[in-house]
Each structure stands twice: as structure tokens, then as C-alpha cells.
Amino acid sequence: MNWEGISEFVQVAETESFTQAAKRLSISTAQVSRQVSALEQRLNVKLFYRTTRKVSLTEEGQLFYQHCRGVLDSLDEAERAVTNLQSKPQGKIKLTAPTTYGEQQIMPLVNNFVQRYADVEVSAYLTNKQVDIIDEGFDLAIRVGKLSDSTMMAKKLTSRVNYVCASPKYIEQYGSPHTLSELEQHRCLVGTLDYWRFLENGKEKNVRVSGPLHCNSGFSLMDAALKGLGIVQLPDYYVQHHLKTGKLITLLDNYRESEQPIWAVYPHNRQLSPKIRFLVDYIAKHLN
Known part of the structure; x- marks a missing residue:
């Protein structure tokens, strides 16, 4: 592939300006214009609509940009991968995770990571609220289930x-x-939500539940279940040990919902620092 003019084209597409593209690339505006014009001639297609006030992509230009951006991102990724092999994570990391999952699963690994890399400083905020990563200045968030924000980068842990x-x-x-219909006849131990999630005939189904205890603490609900106060629905990391010892018994296994993915989510940034990448890779490796 002939790469000549690709970087200039992408910068003009993103800045909508030949002048701003030239500033980003530290070259002259005339050079950017020449390179883009030569690219258009080589492709035999018009990539931009040009007016005295605005530069915008044509339909062909938009398609070409999407492919070029993907190729350049892959090259950046390859360069970072090689560079990171010789880089040590350092600096501050601000992260957030769900409270209990963070306490039990994430923070012990974060602590190990800090112990391993003395130049890293972590500020962790554990909450079940969905914080805004960008507005609140977080470098990294641990999220469970379906992701609603497609503008973020995500890695399944x-x-x-x-x-x-x-x-x-x-x-x-x-x-x-x-x-599932028999649940209404039973004493259910209710958490933050007043319904439980199931899979019935291949479709997701929420079933409202009620009982003698409502509590936003999974540990408290587990304790109540162990004491025979009712039926509970909890993630595996609460109950696995008690299932193995027989202190708890699984119910309604045929209706169990699909596995929920757990993600590391971070802002889309082509210059993602080694400290974040190292931490995400470390957590992913040791959670499995």
C-alpha cells in the first residue's frame, strides 16, 4: 500500500481544516493540500467538499476515513505494544469498581499490583453507582453486565x-x-432490586420477589440465607464456598440466566499509558 498522503488526509478529516491539520503535523498548509490532492488523483475520487469556510468529507471520503483510521489505530497499537514491553508503569491511577466485587476480587489484585510496581499510586472509589468516567476524572472503571456507553474502550476481564x-x-x-411462578409462594431475600433475573425458553425474564428481608448488602443476604430465613439470588463470589460445603443448595438451575461479562472500561485514548494497560492486563490475567 502507498501510504503517501494518508496521515494528511486523516488529520484534515478530523479537524475539518487544512490549516489545523498542518499544525498537528508540523508541516505547511500547502504541503497538506498537495498531499491530499495527490491522494485524490491516485484514488480517482473526490474525498472532500471544499468551500472558503468549511471542509467536509464526501460519502467516499467518509468510507475511506473509517478504513484509514482503523489502520492507523492498529499501527499505533502495535507501536505501543512494543514500547510497553520496555516501559514500567508509573504515576497515579484513579479507578472505580462495584463495592463488594471491588472489595473481594479487584482490590486485592490492585494491592498486589502496587506492591509489584512501587512507582504506581492508586486512588480507588468503590460504589454501586454508575459514575461518569470522563466527568469525574477516572482512568479506569470495572463494570458488570451490558455496557451502555459505546464511546468507551472495554476489555472483558x-x-x-x-x-x-x-x-x-x-x-x-x-x-x-x-x-418461576412458584417463587411468589416463597420467602425471598431481596437486595437493591425487587426482581430477580432468569432465562426462560431462551429469553431473559425478570420476576418480582418479596419476603421478610430487604437489604442492599450481599453479605447480609447471604447470612440470612445460611440461617434459613429465605431464598436468595447472589453472584457466584458470594456463595461458591457455601455451595461446595453444602450449606447452601442451588435452586431453579434450569432458569439460571446467562453469564454476565465483567469489563475493564476506560476512555478512548490512542495514547493509553502503560500504567493503565499494565493494570488491566494484570487484573485480567489473575481473575481467570
Whole structure:
């Protein structure tokens, strides 16, 4: 491929200005114009609409830009990958994660990372609220489930499974539900949401639940379930140990929802620093 004129074209497309593109590239405006014109002649297509006040992409230009931007991003990524092999993470990292998952799974790994790289300083904010990464100045966020913001970069770290379970004591006293409709006859331990998520006939289904305890603490709900107070739906990292020991028993396994992905989310930045990339890779490696 002939790369001549590609960088100039991309900069003009992004700045909508030959002058601003020239400033970004530290070359003359005339040189940018010549390179873009030569590119148009080589491709035999008009890439820009030009007026005295505005420069905008043609339909062909828009298509060409999307492909060129992807190629340049890949080259940047390749260069960073090589550079990062010789770089050490350093500086401050501001991250956020869900409270309990952060306490149990993320922060121990972050602490190990800080212990390993003495030049890294981490400021962590654990909350179940969806914070605005850009507005609040976060470098990194750990998120669970479907991602709503497509403008962010994301790397899948692992996944989690929600289990519905109860203690043998509860099952002996109240029996087990075998269908989703039977849940309304049972004592359910309710968390932040008043419904539980299931998969029925391949489709997601939310079922409203009620019972003797409402609490926004997963640990408190787990404790109540262990004491036979009711049925609970909690992520695997709360209940796995108790399922293995038999203190809790899974219910409604045929309706269990699909695994929920867990993501590292960070702002789209082609110059992502080694400290963030190292931390994300470290967490991904040690969570699995």
C-alpha cells in the first residue's frame, strides 16, 4: 500500500481544516493540500467538499476515513505494544469498581499490583453507582453486565453467574420452588432490586420477589440465607464456598440466566499509558 498522503488526509478529516491539520503535523498548509490532492488523483475520487469556510468529507471520503483510521489505530497499537514491553508503569491511577466485587476480587489484585510496581499510586472509589468516567476524572472503571456507553474502550476481564439458593434448613421447612411462578409462594431475600433475573425458553425474564428481608448488602443476604430465613439470588463470589460445603443448595438451575461479562472500561485514548494497560492486563490475567 502507498501510504503517501494518508496521515494528511486523516488529520484534515478530523479537524475539518487544512490549516489545523498542518499544525498537528508540523508541516505547511500547502504541503497538506498537495498531499491530499495527490491522494485524490491516485484514488480517482473526490474525498472532500471544499468551500472558503468549511471542509467536509464526501460519502467516499467518509468510507475511506473509517478504513484509514482503523489502520492507523492498529499501527499505533502495535507501536505501543512494543514500547510497553520496555516501559514500567508509573504515576497515579484513579479507578472505580462495584463495592463488594471491588472489595473481594479487584482490590486485592490492585494491592498486589502496587506492591509489584512501587512507582504506581492508586486512588480507588468503590460504589454501586454508575459514575461518569470522563466527568469525574477516572482512568479506569470495572463494570458488570451490558455496557451502555459505546464511546468507551472495554476489555472483558471475566464473567460471573448469579445463583438462586437456600439452606437445607429452609428447604426442609418450606420446600423448593420448581418453576418461576412458584417463587411468589416463597420467602425471598431481596437486595437493591425487587426482581430477580432468569432465562426462560431462551429469553431473559425478570420476576418480582418479596419476603421478610430487604437489604442492599450481599453479605447480609447471604447470612440470612445460611440461617434459613429465605431464598436468595447472589453472584457466584458470594456463595461458591457455601455451595461446595453444602450449606447452601442451588435452586431453579434450569432458569439460571446467562453469564454476565465483567469489563475493564476506560476512555478512548490512542495514547493509553502503560500504567493503565499494565493494570488491566494484570487484573485480567489473575481473575481467570
